[in-house]
Amino acid sequence: MNSTVSKLENCKNALRRTYDKYMDNNNYSIDDFNIYLSDEDYRESRMMIMRMCKEQEVDVPQIFKDCRSVEEFILFIASDYNSHFGENMGFISNQFNVFIDFVEMENIEVQIIHVESDFPKELSYQHILEDIAKCEQRIDTGDYSGALTSARSLIEGVLKEIILNIEGKEIEGKPSLTELYKAVRSHLNLDPSNKELQKPLREVVSGLIKVVHGLNEVRNISGDGHTRKITPSLHHALLVVNSAKTVANFLFHTYQYQRNLGKIKIST
Template sequence: MKITEKTIRFLGRALCGDTGLVPYKSGPQLVDFFVNYGADDQYGEGFPSRWRYTEEKIREYNGTKFLKSILEDSVDPRDFMESDINICETIKTFNELLNFDGYELKKVGAFYKIADSKGILVEPETVTGINHDFIQEQIKKCNEKIEQGDFNGAITNARSLAEAVMIEIIEEHEGKEIKNDGKIENLYKQVKKILNLTIDPKTMPQTVLQILSGLDSIVGGLAGLSNNSGDRHANKFNTKKHHARLAVNSTMTLVDFLLESKEYQK
């Protein structure tokens, strides 16, 4: 699902509750809301204004399978029960703008779902079919950011790549869309189980076990480094070029192995 910039700016102020169309959300509540869709932000010093943060997140998710869920969850009737806001008026106002982008919120049972201009419900997008070429393309983009001096951006992209590969593996295994809680370690635990990567001294040589243990360390280190120096957080760490290069190269090793393991399982 993809919307225009004008709609993004409207939703930035609307979804945080500034325009009175949906219940008000504080900064921490907004962070918790977007964590449901894979965000890994933290509320604290340097946090942008609520509407600007919301606008940035909508722009980030525009064109992805998560935007549909964000809009639908923002008008969950249960959130309006203790509010004086008339949800019918909210839906009418939202649709007046969404119609220009070819979408509308349509009532299905007790909830509202995104439909196209013909009234056909928009279904979640299928998994993207990540392959080795996709990985190489993303790593290339990471390296380009490093050469441009955007070390934090490269680390953020590397983590996003690792998350995308893990989510792909989980969704393909479960046959349905999942919600990322923003914790890459949790994704990796699920992936290890799916790919049978549990460390068992009885079935693998010690040298292989050491390498697999190293992958655990990569995931933990990537999570910590991106939390402290990635561009989605206030920078707590003076990131250097070699730190960014280490994160990117480690990520390439990790995701390439996961993809190979998935193909081997097939």
């Protein structure tokens, strides 16, 4: 079997099984959205479909425009409360079959070129947890300078991914964390001057600006990415890593919340 067809068929069937599990006895819940399909495998199939759409000069199906993980795909379908289980199972098949038929008829292989990056391909909480684990591992091994560098990379990755998802373009040059955060702050409606925010929240949001600036400056002073001026101690590393964890969690959940409300649009 054509390898592209095989990947698309496997992805389709896994998504159908996941949706079936999600809807089992009308529970509308599942312990693990990746029980049958990893996000990486889903993204590979998604990229194949988007590439075929580009080559055929046709619109990408909305579900593939909006959904970059298995969980998002399933929740996209489940959000249509007027649809029925059988219709949705058929919908999943139809989204893939048109491309599977095209590949089979044309006997083509869709190649995806993987480019190595320091930052996650997908903004997901799992990636954030993995980066936090790197920070904490460095602390556990006594690599406090490395922990500062990892903490900064965590925030930089989250900021860049939010900008990429919303603006649809890579960041040019090497902007500072402060510059990146300024752009994200605007996208996520987190400007301290926003009158819609209650005063206590405006104070907290203002404080985040100082935290991000501090994360940038602390890494420049004592991280392992530059010549060290100060050797950090355990309490320094804990302060910086815990601050980075707080900012990363807040930005991720704010991004998800405002996206679900439709206050921000995702570029494709």
